[in-house]
Amino acid sequence: MNISKQFCIIGCGRLGISLAVFLSERGFTPVSFCSRSGDSAKYAAAMAGRGIVYEDAISAAASCSLVFITTPDTQIEGVCEHIAKGGGFTGDSVVFHLSGALSSSVLKTARKIGAATGSIHPLQAFAPYEKEQKSPFSGINISLEGGERAVALGRQIVDALGAKSFTIPTRAKTIYHASAVVASNYLVTLEHFALSLLEKAGLGEEVAYTILEPLIQGTLNNIKARGSINALTGPVARGDDKIIACHLEDIDKIMPQFSQLYRVLGKYTLEIADSRSDLDSGAKEKLARLFQDRS
Ligand SMILES: NC(=O)c1ccc[n+]([C@@H]2O[C@H](COP(=O)([O-])OP(=O)(O)OC[C@H]3O[C@@H](n4cnc5c(N)ncnc54)[C@H](OP(=O)(O)O)[C@@H]3O)[C@@H](O)[C@H]2O)c1
Secondary structure, rough: OOOEEEEEEEOOHHHHHHHHHHHHHHOOEEEEEOOHHHHHHHHHHHOOOOOEEEOOOOHHHHOEEEEEEEEHHHHHHHHHHHHOOOOOOOOOOOOEEEEOOOHHHHHHHHHHHEEEEEEEEEOOOOOOOOOOOOOOOOOOOEEEOOOHHHHHHHHHHHHHHEEEEEEHHHHHHHHHHHHHHHHHHHHHHHHHHHHHHHHOOOOOOHHHHHHHHHHHHHHHHHHHOOOOOOOOOOHHHHHHHHHHHEEEHHHHHHHHHHHHHHHHHHHHHHHOOOOOOOOOHHHHHHHHHHHOOOO
8 A cells, every 4th residue: 555645734833844845855745735824834835845825724635635734732633623524535535643642533533534544743853944954854763653554654654754663552642642751851851950959069051061961871871771770870779878868958958949859759769779679678768768758
């Protein structure tokens, strides 16, 4: 089963434009664009080098069988329903959205008509498209979820983009997205926490990051080489409750806004250390007491 290479973009923002530009570079043809504002759709068509701009999403979707709904998440279900009710989809349509958090179930109005529906989620942060930029899809991982036909066709799209695909079950889409948020956004939160502590130690933000960077990179390398459980080092892994008690004494006194966060992270870290079964049981109890919630 080969995919029709003519496609439509509904929602011409960061992802919609990038998808149009880089699919065009890889032999696909943008046929139609529609966005909330005509200017965004015209800009997308200009960047992709071809395609007709429609004011109405129904006509845009009806002009070809492969349709990407790249609006914000909150709009996907309503846009799909609007097109489906207006006769913009047929049984030959293949409809994708690119949300990480939502599954293909939000495209159910298209599926009822017989269209193949799926979600394609690139694990990448997309900035607004800039002319001549390198492809943000190249070499990244992209999840596929949805009906069998959509997933099979999605694989061809991901291959064409020079990315790597993997599939997730529809029911697991939310948990999958939570994982991406923890891995990316909460890593930023964690490093912000570390930098705040170092700034309190008298080091400015720029130099603080430079100092921590090799440690951060080395830790990531260790996770890759040994897995997240065996990569754990430091006072919790060693069962050194005295050092942790000192940390908490200073944090509670100087930066009490971080007291609870340090304890919550410590508690979870203790569970990881304990799962290795090389932690002394006396030290484990002392650490568990130190990490107890004080709120
Ligand atoms: N950006 C990322 O890093 C990233 C990464 C992975 C997945 N995604 C997913 O990609 C999708 C698009 O995100 P984005 O970052 O590209 O958002 P964005 O930059 O805000 O673009 C969304 C576009 O949709 C248009 N739009 C809004 N409501 C519409 C409607 N009812 N009908 C038609 N067009 C509408 C917007 O309006 P105008 O026409 O007014 O411009 C805008 O151009 C989302 O599902 C998001 O979760 C984004």
